[in-house]
Amino acid sequence: MNILALPAALAFTMNLTLCLIVLSSSPKHVPHQLFACFVLSFATWDIGEVIMISSPNPVHAIFGVKVIFAGLTFAPLFFLHFSFVFPFRRPSQWAAGWRLISLYLIPVTILVTFLSTFEIDIERFKEMKSVFYYGLLLEEPLLFLLFVGLVSIFWGMCTFWGIKNLIRSLRATRIPRQKLQIKYLIFGIVTMAIAGTVINLLNYFFQLKWPIFFLASLYSLLVSLFFTIALIRYRLLDIHLIIRGGIVYSIVSGLILAIYILIIKNIGEAISQKAYGRSLLLESAMILALVFMFLPFQRKVGDWIDRFFYxxxxxxxxxxxxxxxxxxxxxxxxxxxxxxxxxxxxxxxxxxxxxxxxxxxxxxxxxxxxxxxxxxxxxxxxxxxxxxx
Structure with a gap:
């Protein structure tokens, strides 16, 4: 596996683990099933990134891109359906029957149309030095923009509708723990949406020319952190499991790895090029320096995790x-x-x-x-x- 795919692989492992934990705790409970599907959609996004980055040829990379789009297209609908039944089932005409089926047909139609009609190709970015990343080559840019627009509108509609349902549940419940869970869920969904929007706007207005998947691995780690806090600290879905801080340690490791990929490796190559050629010894020395620099913070991070989660x-x-x-x-x-x-x-x-x-x-x-x-x-x-x- 390509080292560039490690952050996405960590996010996939964490999201898949959380999905299995939620599903195994109460497999016949509808809220558990829907939240597990919601987390699984992000795990699908992560595994698509792993396939795309690690693929040796463009054919496999394009398959990874399609897997990413599949996860992103279904995620908002699982959240909307989850909001109908959490923390208790609310009366709604859209929560069952043909109306609910029609909601699920929307992402299916969009995704099938995209996969069967739109023509995309893929290439590696060479101007990014050591950080090789794939970018999309659009055969029909207008159709692709139409697909992105439809998915964005669908995301916005489901997110707004789901948050509205959660606010109604917040007003109806009298249990303090449920109120806290709903508040954190609303805060997390809004924060993730704002973070994704800010990243794209910065990329556009400052003309950073980063590809659409450049920061996706870091963003997916933040999503994994949100799910972890929701399940462990706020006891979402009443999952009473004693989970050690290994998940959060993995997130911290992923962030350190991203710093290495985006900064340390490029600095090492820049210095080695000025020194008449690449120097593997220099890059190795910088990696060791980074490792030793973070060693004093290991216990502090562990103490912070204990204080935060326990x-x-x-x-x-x-x-x-x-x-x-x-x-x-x-x-x-x-x-x-x-x-x-x-x-x-x-x-x-x-x-x-x-x-x-x-x-x-x-x-x-x-x-x-x-x-x-x-x-x-x-x-x-x-x-x-x-x-x-």
Whole structure:
């Protein structure tokens, strides 16, 4: 596989993994099925990029481009259908029956027309030095622009309609967790749309002459990050899985790899060319320098991931550590009991809590601190309750 395809391959792996996690958690649940299809459409886009970049001949590269267009064409419809049923099924004439089938026929018609009618070719960009990338050669540019326009209109219609459905669900639900999930979903969809628009506008107005897929790998990694945060931090679709930070580490690795591809390798070639020829030793030295430069940040990134995704766990560890240090400084039994009861009450959110102490004669347990009960509690040391505890 071409090294230029590694960011897209990472994004494909993450999106496919998230798709399988969502689908396996509840395969018969319609919201899980639709969200899995939504993520899978982006995974289709990613695998199309991998095929396009790694293909040894233009025929395979053109097939990769068609796979990319297939994923991008169906993604907005899966989001729209998902908005009809998340977090609960809303009454709508478009959520079932022939109306829903007609919605699915729109991307099918657009895609079939494009694949059967439009003629495209592909070439590699040579003026980009080491960053070789494919660009499209259009046999009929007007037809291609018509296809892009139809897909853009379809994207805008589905996105607006889906966000409108989510806003209605946000107003209808009374569960705080569902409100938080819907808000993040709306924020993520709007942010992804704005990011894609800004990238294309910058490319157009500043005449950067970057091909349409030049930043697609980085953008797909951002999409993967959005899905990861939605599932892990905000518990979208009630998926209660303990997922380690490896997915986010992969995203960070992909960004570092993109920096290497877009900056380090070009700088190495530019310097080596001025030094009368390419220098593999110089490029290798710059790569090693980049690796060592990022080593000090490894633990900081790991700590940030723990704080971001596992904030409750981090807070519990901090409270437990502080509780242990406090106990080592106490000598009075009453202070020990008071500190223990307060820690249990604040950490585990239980009430009431009582602290019992075995008298010196060993006869019974008596309460020495805690919330008062309706009557004084005491337990004989040989009672079933005391033995069980």
């Amino acid at each position: 904030m409750e766990r981090v807070r519990f560890r901090a409270k437990l550590s502080e509780f242990g240090r406090t106990l080592t400084e106490l000598v009075d039994l009453g202070d020990v009991a008071r500190t223990t009861v307060q820690f249990i009450t604040q950490t585990f959110h239980v009430d009431p809590v009582a602290f019992f102490f075995l008298k010196e004669d060993g006869g019974e347990y008596r309460q020495i601190f805690g919330n008062p009960f309706h009557e004084e509690k005491k337990y004989l040391s040989q009672s079933p309750f005391a033995k069980r505890m």
